[in-house]
Amino acid sequence: MGDTLMSLLSHTNPGFIVILAGMLAYVIRGEIPRAVVTIGGPLLGLAALVLHSALSEPLATLNMMDMTFVLYQVERVSIVFGLAFLIAATVNSIFALHNKDPLQDSMALIYAGAAIAATFAGDLITVFVFWELTAVSSVFLILKSGTPEAYKASMRYLGIQILSGVLLLMGATFIMGEFGTLEFDAFISEGEGLSLQDDPGAIFLFVALGIKAAFPLLHNWLQDSYSKATHTGSVVLSAFTTKLAVYALWRFFPGEDSLIWIGAIMTVFPVFFAVIENDLRKVLAYSLNNQVGFMVCAIGIGTPLALNGAAAHAFAHIIYKGLLFMSMGAVMYRVGTTKATELGGLYRTMPFTAIFCIIGAASISAFPLFSGFVAKSLTMSAVGYEHMTIIWMMLLFASAGVLEHSGIKIPFFAFFAHDSGKRPKEAPFNMLLAMGIASFFCIWIGFPFLGGTEFLYGLLPYRDEAMVYLEQSLWTTDHVLTQMQLLVFAALAFIVLNRVKLYPPEKRGVVLDFDWVYRRPLYHALVWTGAVWSKAGPAMTGAALRLSRRVYNRIEATFSPQGELSRGPLSAGMAIWTSIVLAIVMVLALIVGPH
Amino acid sequence: MSEITPEEHTQDTRPAKHSGERYFGWTSHPKAGLYTFIFVGVLAAGLALADFFVHRHEYIHLAEFKMFYALFGFAAFGGVVLSGWPLRKLLGRPENYYEPEEETDNG
Structure with a gap:
């Protein structure tokens, strides 16, 4: 029994354990059992990491749709990031013990678990799934502040995080086309990554990681959302998203x-x-x-x-x-x-x-x-x-x-x-x-x-x-x-x-930053466009409808069985002549065409 | 849990002499600023002086000058702080700068 448990732990991505703990934290209502789960989950994840059975080879895989998904693979660099994430998840759970908020406890752990799972993933699709899970789960840590400002910031945050995921998926598609597989071992190794010049998918991947790492001009989501998250939420947020991007940059570039x-x-x-x-x-x-x-x-x-x-x-x-x-x-x-x-x-x-x-x-x-x-x-x-x-x-x-x-x-x-x-x-x-x-x-x-x-x-x-x-x-x-x-x-x-x-x-x-561009001029441009459309839209739609109806009526009047071209002997003669011309073309094609 | 602090959290019910004053009370002394200035000044002078006795291995030629790090640290920090004056004039806006118009749109 003990050996089976050890074997199971040594082949389980620690992130999965933390995600499971997060799901349990939502359904367990007793404060002490929930505290045991929220602190015990990351600690069990730590145990799983310590027990990992091999380096640089797949420890858990899933075969689906003729593809192999590497759910768990440990590299030396992923140990550094994964260990830090697990320590942070444990400490954060202790910090939030007074909260008595199952949703926040749950989402904080799912978010942490997703980041950890992505750190130990061995293919791009698995990374993509957990990349998006970090976005969807972490947004609750901002939303739960309950203020209108937090709501707006959380929507801006979610939008840009999902965009990052979509770009990552596009990058993955190109890499699949180029290498025929999405397993990391096929296109990167420790210290050797993708080339922005030679690999077309690398550019999409680079921008996706740049968003999460908060590159200059792509950074505003960070200041916007972290300052409006709950008092425990900002602690949790500070640990994972940007560092997951740093980890990915380390692996890919x-x-x-x-x-x-x-x-x-x-x-x-x-x-x-x-x-x-x-x-x-x-x-x-x-x-x-x-x-x-x-x-x-x-x-x-x-x-x-x-x-x-x-x-x-x-x-x-x-x-x-x-x-x-x-x-x-x-x-x-x-x-x-x-x-x-x-x-x-x-x-x-x-x-x-x-x-x-x-x-x-x-x-x-x-x-x-x-x-x-x-x-x-x-x-x-x-x-x-x-x-x-x-x-x-x-x-x-x-x-x-x-x-x-x-x-x-x-x-x-x-x-x-x-x-x-x-x-x-x-x-x-x-x-x-x-x-x-x-x-x-x-x-x-x-x-x-x-x-x-x-x-x-x-x-x-x-x-x-x-x-x-x-x-x-x-x-x-x-x-x-x-x-x-x-x-x-x-x-x-x-x-x-x-x-x-x-x-x-x-x-x-407030201090103006680059987000001024989309929160002021771009926002005003969109509002103006909306106002113009609300006035001109119905008139323009009406004109377009009238025009298309007239074109349709004209075509119908000309080509329908009751139309102008079908009336009188001309239409029958035309049909015969069309058949004759078609027959000639086909005979010529048979004679002069390639054999 | 709401972010608005519950009333019972806002006030400490203990006597006026707070526990933190045992550790940091000296910082409220009228001369604390002066003493800190003297302490840090003496420490800085000692570190600057040490530069003349310690051989440094530098890979960046600029850093080979004596007291390079000391002067760079002072100038960089001072430059950043002083830049705050014009930057605040340029980039500072009232707290409700973004909200009213976005509110209008939503509401």
Whole structure:
């Protein structure tokens, strides 16, 4: 019995277990049994991953319609992403224990499970199915906010996510035509992907992944929806969609040159929006853009060190970004807003949330001894080794920018700065526990001699290169010194500008971004078109109908059995002559045609 | 669960001396800003000084200059923050900028 269970677990995609737990969470109404399922599901998924029986070969397949669907295949890189997703799903379930909302619990787990299942899928159709499931399930986490703004944002979110899925399917169709199969093993291998120049389907795939990864100009769904999700929903959303896209980029497009610039631009532009944004959850969404940019850039560079950097960064980022969203989720839950203008001084009654937020902020800023330093250093070094001066400067600039918006702005304006007079209770125990677990990972991974850095580097796809980097480059005096110089001088700039009152005060309002294009001019154009059609439409339809009726009547009057051409002896003669001409043509064709 | 905070969540019923002041109360001291400035300033000076004693291995030539990271960090952060003034004028709008017209359309 035990052996059968072990064998079953070792051949089951951990994502399926989490999805099943999500379905159960909806039907189980008791709070304690539902808590057991929501936390136990991801933990069982972790057990399944640990027990996986083989690397780089199909562990579960489905044959249907003359095609083989690889439902479960474990690669080294999928372990990094899958493990981070499973940890995030477990921590998120703990964070949401107070919710008592079966629908949110259920959708959060189905969403997480779909992302995990896609990470361990071995063919494009299986990825497509779970790609779409992530979109459909996650939209409930925005909808459940219950506000009209959240409803509109969720519809915009759903539209663009489904579009991404459709593009992925189109890409899959081309790849099927080119390679005759959709199994990854036939057209990609670890570190070798598709070519945008040679593979027509690759372009569709690239845009599909670009939407989910929130490439520049395709990024607005992220800020739009994450800031309007429920206080637990934004935590869940922050972990999966963009990182699933990063995983897919890692598999399909390692070394794709255009990703270097796309990623570098992604790291830089959100910094400017984040500095003037008032909603701290939106600031975190911009920060998410910035962090994913580092990963995208590393994938574009494509060397083993850079690809290790992208995977390590994703692992650390899923945890520390979740931690930051959790701290803002706790503030949202207790205060009802995350707008900087309405916060400040919350440390008095929410000190533990403040401490956890600071740990997340130190991690994302890549302070030595925290996880961000261990992860981001790989990418920065990989860019340096390739002597890409401009890209390296952009990433360095973005690193200082991260300190501004996530390292300082988030904790400072929420918990310190001016006293808002609000004295909310500390976050509930389950939230503190979840934040505590995430904080533990941030420190364990980042602090030397605790074994966390070795654990993370040992998981990476190019393990040997990672271990050499760990021994020779990570903790060198000059590396730690230069990182501390960058961050401490940036912090000094904050203090100086704040003291001389040059730091722009937080102000209520929205910040225009590229979504202005479709929420204003395009929206107005559509409204105008609708108004014009409502007036001109009936008249134009009437004219078209009258015209087509006259044409039909004329044709009928000419060609029908009672029509002009059928009247009199002419029609009979014409029929005879037509038959004669046809017979001549057929005889000629028989004589002169090919034999 | 509604996102609107229930009334009982908004107010802490404990005495006026809050637990958080034990850990962070110093940040509300009138001189806290000055002390932080001095502390960070001294730390920054120490790090800058260390640059003259530690040999750095750089792969980007620009970074070989002494105090490159310190100056870059200060300038980048300062530039980003100062850009906030014109950017807010350019891109900042009232909170209901999008909603009224979209509401009208739906309603």
